Amino acid sequence: MTEEQLTPRSENFSDWYNELVLKAELADYSPVRGCMVVRPYGWSLWENCQAGLDRRFKETGHSNAAFPLLIPKSFFEKEKEHVEGFSPELAVVTVGGGEELEEPLVVRPTSETITGYMYSKWVKSWRDLPILINQWGSVVRWELRTKLFLRTTEFYWQEGHTVHATEKEAREETLRMLDVYADFAINDAAIPVIKGIKSEAEKFAGAVMSTTIEAMMGDTKALQSGTSHFLGQNFSRAFDIQFSDRNNEQQYAWTTSWGLSTRMVGAIIMTHGDDKGLILPPRLAPIQVVIVPIYRSETEKSVVMETADRIFAELKGSGLRIKMDDREEVTPGFKYNDWEMRGVPLRMEIGPKDVEKNSVALARRDRPGREGKSFVLQANLVETVKTTLDDIQASLLAKATAFRDSHISEAKDLDELAKAVQNGWAYSWWCENRECEIKIKELTKATTRCMPIDQPAGSGNCVICGKPAQRKVLIGKSY
RNA sequence: CGGGGUGUAGCGCAGUUGGCAGCGCACCGCGUUUGGGACGCGGGGGUCGGCGGUUCAAGUCCGCCCACCCCGACCA
Secondary structure (H helix, E strand, O other), X not given: OOOOOOOOOOOOHHHHHHHHHHHOOOEEEOOOOOOEEEOHHHHHHHHHHHHHHHHHHHHOOXXXXXXXXXXXXXXXXXXXXXXXXXXXXXXXXXXEOOEEEEEEEEEOOOOHHHHHHHHHHHOOEHHHOOEEEEEEEEXXXXXXXXXXXXXXOEEEEEEEEEEEOOHHHHHHHHHHHHHHHHHHHHHOOOOOEEXXXXXXXXXXXXXXXXXXXXXEOOOOOEEEEEEEEEOOOHHHHHHOOEEEOOOOOEEEOEEEEEEEEOHHHHHHHHHHOEOOEOOOOOOOOOOOEEEEEOOOOHHHHHHHHHHXXXXXXXXXXXXXXXXXXOOOOOOHHHHHHHHHHOOOOEEEEEOHHHHHHOEEEEEEOOOOHHHHEEEEEOOOHHHHHHHHHHHHHHHHHHHHHHHHHXXXXXXXXXXXXXXXXXXXXXXXEEOOOHHHHHHHHHHHOXXXXXXXXXXXXXXXXXXXXXXXXXXXXXXXXXX
């Protein structure tokens, strides 16, 4: 039950976020440092994310499987950059069944090593390829600074691990899955994302190339919301994934991996939420429509409930995710605030006047107050509701896109860069040298987010050193 | 892992010079209410973050530890 107001976003975005996650009952802190408990409402939201992604994975030919949680520690020493990247954040099991283990086991921080090991067993011939496997699960990374959904020690995600006969195929797969993520983010989560390539410094430990979808949160910080990596032959050489090609010659395979986590739930909160609470995109909302019946006397109650029950059944039958809030112990006004906190896209009020006029009152979560309220006839209600939900979905995307675009500015020199980063993201030419990237961070505290895949024509001069640059980069403070 | 802050009922907080642990909301019961966070009456709930020390006496003083938050170094 929620009754208090949130810290306004403008006052302290971080407090607003933390309070909202708790009050909307999405998640709670666990007794273990850095871990979270995802509560039913939050998990339901994640399940809807899973459904949207899983459908797309299947459509692009992937199958789900499960690999073990525990991985021999020695596996992590086989790929040099992978070890260096992940060693500091590994949780290691050294005792099992009361006995010191001969070889310590790592709680997976990601599964490239175990899939690499298994794939080397499974791949013998070009006919065995491609392998297109996804896994839904959780991983553990010993994080120093945690935040619910955005960075926790254990987090839930999916990780795809694929093997291909050629570099071209593997690179195509990398970008295909990046497209899948972008499509999901934009169309289901109503989060506008920019597809791009990570700098050498920002890429995944062990990857040849990392791609990302970057989203701008309500405080203009960037959130890396999903990544797809081209791993080249790094892991196939480390784990000996070889096959005989059509000419009977031994070849190392080409692999990819891609992941999207419960961080997406954080992205949804921070992209759409307002001072009254969560605003969920209709396609992912656990509850799309909540009915609040209104009555005074028992007589009114029976009349109102008859209509409310009928409408509930009608909408539910049409496939909508709908909830009847028939609590007796709280007033309608309380319920309005309660469901607004929880971000339900559409509220339907049904009272004696509505029964009389064959109407209902609809209140859109994305438009506060009177502006979002309308009175519609009960006839064709399913269609009215579905149209309204579609409109809310589109409005959320449009609003987030406009916000993002108004907080990205071109920056040609350091002064402009500093200003741009104050206001959001900078979009600048960059020579792609590490020294300039380090300077960007030292001088602005912002980092390169990605080099967008959609690049303008031509070339320019690096925002830092002024030397010729082939690509533009997005720079911003990030989570 | 460094710097700062906060830990007292489910939540938000007060607690003076060391002297009976409180307030608001929430919760439970009964009644009246119900179109934007209802009201009355009655009630329950506490190792004061933990451990140790000083003291006749510690929420309060001292030491150590833990958790969480904010700011920095690393990351989905």
